[in-house]
Amino acid sequence: MERVDSKLLKLLQEDASRTNADLAAEVGLSPSSCLRRIRRLKSAGVIDRVVALLNPAKAGRGMKAIVTVELERHGEQHMRRFLELAVMEPAVIQAYSVSGSTDAVLMLRLMDMDEFDTLCERLFRDRTNVARYYTMFVIRTAKETTAIPL
Amino acid sequence: MERVDSKLLKLLQEDASRTNADLAAEVGLSPSSCLRRIRRLKSAGVIDRVVALLNPAKAGRGMKAIVTVELERHGEQHMRRFLELAVMEPAVIQAYSVSGSTDAVLMLRLMDMDEFDTLCERLFRDRTNVARYYTMFVIRTAKETTAIPL
DNA sequence: ACCGGCTTGCAATATTATTGCACAAGACCG
DNA sequence: CGGTCTTGTGCAATAATATTGCAAGCCGGT
Known part of the structure; x- marks a missing residue:
């Protein structure tokens, strides 16, 4: 796994709602290339899925x-x-x-x-x-x- | 919190990568209305953030x-x-x-x-x-x- | 130096999100 | 009851974003 992939994974683990172009800029890649990397990580199963995290207290489970x-x-x-x-x-x-x-x-x-x-x-x-x-x-x-x- | 919101939250907790139109259809709302609900949940802090979950073993942390x-x-x-x-x-x-x-x-x-x-x-x-x-x-x-x- | 496999960037295209607007559903009050 | 205010809704136009084909670049092996 390369340096860029690891950087992408780190970013996506923090916030997966960022736009592809945004991520691409941060890792220094073109949007298309960046997207392809992310897709590869997904289909390889490194990225399992992307989910919404709720605020437990506000969801009534504090x-x-x-x-x-x-x-x-x-x-x-x-x-x-x-x-x-x-x-x-x-x-x-x-x-x-x-x-x-x-x-x-x-x-x-x-x-x-x-x-x-x-x-x-x-x-x-x-x-x-x-x-x-x-x-x-x-x-x-x-x-x-x-x-x-x- | 209404029934639709709770349904949305449940879906987004499972998979936050689905398209808005897709979600809207499942909860029986128009895309625009659905989107506004999700945004409201976000700005209210009920949805804290959306993140990518990695496969621990494949990320080298089994x-x-x-x-x-x-x-x-x-x-x-x-x-x-x-x-x-x-x-x-x-x-x-x-x-x-x-x-x-x-x-x-x-x-x-x-x-x-x-x-x-x-x-x-x-x-x-x-x-x-x-x-x-x-x-x-x-x-x-x-x-x-x-x-x-x- | 040359080839093959793989990745990249660009630009065109397709999807998807977003917004303005007019209308409908309640809630509240006279 | 009727008015009206607030809130939410769907539709359609628009903006933003993702996605794809393709030509070119990079790199390791020979």
Whole structure:
């Protein structure tokens, strides 16, 4: 990957709504050439997609929580089953299986505590094979970027 | 917020590269009206910005880790100082101060273990006021969305 | 130096976004 | 009820932007 591509990716990760001519000028290329590079990056899958990011508070989801989960019975089968459950929840925006003594980590986007409460009932109730879970509510967000460092 | 706006937001969170006419048709509005709604959402700050999402593996950052941090000395001052350090690291893509017995949580995007190693040296060394930290490496990503549920 | 593959810039063309304007839907008030 | 003010809408013209064909330039291999 060349220097120009990396520059383009960096810019597009910051703001993908800029015009092609604008980007072209910044990286020192002609608009057509610039566009072709971007298209190549897209079809190569380096650029996965372009999305709008909302302001969580203004979208009514100002509360965020991180939950670590330890399962009762471990193993591929049980892990998969739990993650399937978690993935179905709209409030779950990230769900990972992880190494270490905790089995899974969930990132939640919540409206309020009530939503958290009902979510817990659905995910961590008796039959869901969850031995214990630990919730950390986000107090301050110091950094939160979708940009992958280049 | 109306039904149409919420529909638009949902669509734009999935794919912000669609043409205005396309979106307009899907929500049953004329292109001009649709465009004005989107612009209103932007200037109201509901839509924060639009960005390109990269494929982490293809961008050379396939490794992901979640780190919980407990500080030696607690309190606003020390917390702020630690977060300032963390935020400066490009590999740190999310940094939160949280409630509970752990003080902060970091989300890392890494190239390899070497990078993790050197990062730890910088962030968790003696003088950084970190009492203990626990790292969970992401084994499987079951869900990872930037979309806020509406 | 020469060839082949790939990238570039330019200019023409096609798409798409944007704006002005007249009209329709409520909300509010006499 | 009728008036009127605010807000949103669709249409059509216009402006901005993306896209393509093509000739030329660059670069590595021989």
